[in-house]
Amino acid sequence: MYDIAVIGGGPAGLSAAVQARARGRSVVVIGGDVRDNALYKTERIDNYLGFTGVTGPELLERFEAHARAMGAERREGRVLSVMPMENMFYLAVGSEVEQARAVVLATGVVQAGKLPGEAEHLGAGVSYCATCDGMLYRSRQVVVVGRSADAPREANYLKEIGCQVTYVSPRQPEGLRPDIPFVQAGKLRVLGDRTVEAVQADGGTIPCEGVFILRPSMAPAELLPGLELEGNYIRVDRSMATNVPGVFAAGDCTGLPLQVSKAVGEGQVAGHRAAEYVDTLIQTG
């Protein structure tokens, strides 16, 4: 069990990790592929104090090195679900489960928009976890909607276990097996009466029984049922505490402005308050 699990490896998450480590708490940072990080995709930053003309990847690399040097552990993966238990949390990461006393959500901006037909078919063909549900679709036709950098890897996995995979994304994927057909399309719709029957991709229709929609991270409200939002963002107070005791949030997922310095500042507060929360748990526990 870790003291603090940070979900998201961007500026807010790494800042929270550094702060919690400075207060002697064990920390794991769980995040997806670095290429999905908003900062990684930023060409040039001129408003982060003390740095001018720095590139996004350069700054991110420094943040990562700092967190590493402070002893924050790092885990690559997509957190699928967070469940509060008594004085601790379970976090499902692919096929594994982690435990932590407190959680910092630093998932970045999560595209709130679902595909038409997605919510209606959840559990009836729509899945967010290839590792979990892939086996249920062996020898059947599935579509992978690739919205994250590691999606081709998951599509390859589905192919290896015997699914008939079609990969759909707006851009040519990197690392997709050549025997998986790729359909370039941006406008998608999930079709089917009760269960999934097809995916409509731009003009064409791809028949399938399963749709794996792979985004860089899950929407916070799906990650943790009962989490209060304000519009598309997580509601927090001045301590970066959410409405769920022991859960804090920082960075782009809490709202505008979507800036590195704001994320780092909020991460600092969230890491500090999460560490305090754990201190209290241990003292009273």
Next chain:
Amino acid sequence: MALVHLTEEAFDKATASGLSMVDFWASWCGPCKMLSPVVDGLARKYEGKVMVGKVNTDDQPGLAMRFGVMSIPTVVFLKDGKEIDRKVGVMPEAAYTAVLDANL
């Protein structure tokens, strides 16, 4: 009655009468592992009132197919052998107790 691991052969007899709750799971599924202690707890809490069972979808693909389980964990509720409700994905304990209490 403690938690029962159900097979295709045993399923119909086990769920034939009264209220049952069946958790479809697999070992490669993190969210299933997370739900496991909740299901264990419910089996204890409702002992003698609800038949709480688990189906390993890897060992029992026929049952998964029969119930059209397309995503795990899926928890299916049955009354006298007929499905009355289901919950897909990990939910807080209260989501399951609400269904059980309403149907006892």
